[in-house]
Amino acid sequence: MRKYLYRLFLAFVLLSVLGQLVSGCFSFRMSDKKAYEFFKDRPLKPILKKIKVEGYTINYADIGADSLPAVVFLHGAPGAWDAFIHFMDDPELQRVVRMISIDRPGYGQSDYGDPIISLSRQSQILKSILDLISGKKIILVGHSLGGPVAARIAMDYPEVVDGLVLVAPSIDPELEKREWFRDVMKSPLGKLLLPGSIWSTNEEIFDLKEELEEMLPLWGLSKYR
Numbered sequence: 597m598r599k600y601l602y603r604l605f606l607a608f609v610l611l612s613v614l615g616q617l618v619s620g621c622f623s624f625r626m627s628d629k630k631a632y633e634f635f636k637d638r639p640l641k642p643i644l645k646k647i648k649v650e651g652y653t654i655n656y657a658d659i660g661a662d663s664l665p666a667v668v669f670l671h672g673a674p675g676a677w678d679a680f681i682h683f684m685d686d687p688e689l690q691r692v693v694r695m696i697s698i699d700r701p702g703y704g705q706s707d708y709g710d711p712i713i714s715l716s717r718q719s720q721i722l723k724s725i726l727d728l729i730s731g732k733k734i735i736l737v738g739h740s741l742g743g744p745v746a747a748r749i750a751m752d753y754p755e756v757v758d759g760l761v762l763v764a765p766s767i768d769p770e771l772e773k774r775e776w777f778r779d780v781m782k783s784p785l786g787k788l789l790l791p792g793s794i795w796s797t798n799e800e801i802f803d804l805k806e807e808l809e810e811m812l813p814l815w816g817l818s819k820y821r
Contacts, residue, residue: 676793677704769806
């Protein structure tokens with residue numbers, strides 16, 4: 597019992613320190629002002645947009661001609677659309693593809709700190725962005741925790757996704773071990789102390805194993821298997 601209480605106390609101390617350090621050093625999101633400053637001397641600049649989808653605000657950056665095939669980026673956790681800003685700034689890529697990078701729910705400017713845990717629900721919400729790309733080839737790029745989100749979208753809506761690029765994706769439920777400190781981070785005190793991006797990350801990771809297990813039967817039915 598004493599060992600458990602000591603571990604709990606230590607976890608809360610570390611949680612408090614982590615919250616202060618992370619909130620002070622890393623925002624994990626770029627303001628519109630900084631984004632426009634980054635591109636101010638470039639001939640091609642992204643358009644920053646927000647749409648409302650069933651009560652959720654989804655923020656994304658869009659660069660390139662809408663006549664081109666589209667590459668849609670989905671960041672990991674924590675993260676935001678600007679994780680892919682250097683790809684979007686690449687003139688060679690700009691010539692051949694339209695690029696859209698999304699703040700996934702709970703990150704960046706998409707209802708920061710209020711994530712959507714269900715991968716199928718994220719798929720449903722983010723599909724609204726794909727619906728805006730009418731009649732063009734769409735390639736999804738998912739990094740880390742954005743990987744299973746991209747895969748789930750492709751499984752749920754194969755008619756609109758032409759290809760997947762998964763970069764170090766978190767897709768194997770057997771590799772998802774729930775560390776002891778995640779229960780502490782999930783507590784009301786954790787929500788109070790942690791920055792929204794870290795809270796959202798822990799919320800997603802906490803139930804990720806079950807979400808990935810739910811996807812297992814869909815891999816055999818997917819055209820991307």
